[in-house]
Amino acid sequence: MARFDMSSIECGALGAVRSGIVYFQLGMTYAIGKSTPIDRVAAHKWFNLAAREGVSEAVRMRRELSLEMSTAEIADAQRAAREWLTAH
Structure with missing residues (x-):
């Protein structure tokens, strides 16, 4: 099954509400290990x-x-979120 990577999408067109829902769904995917290994930092x-x-x-x-x-894991997650925001 293909993995969904937000970095490959033009997020500006999604709008805040829609992108928030997509982000939440990605968080759930990593939190429960649906179609991907559990990754608490990514979640x-x-x-x-x-x-x-x-x-x-x-x-x-x-x-x-x-x-x-x-x-340390929480700090890594926060850093990753900041980096993602900077890049997108």
Whole structure:
């Protein structure tokens, strides 16, 4: 099954609400290991981006996920989200 990579999409056309939902779905994909290995750092990154777009469920999922992560993992996820925002 193909992996969905946001870096290959022109995100500006999606709009904030739609992109927030897509980010949330990516977070869930990595959080539960659906079609990809579980990756808490990637999940946290996508939940960060979804929360930034106003998806309230992403805030809750990010908080729950943080309880399972080390401080270093959370810092890596936050750095990855900032880098993604800078690049896109």
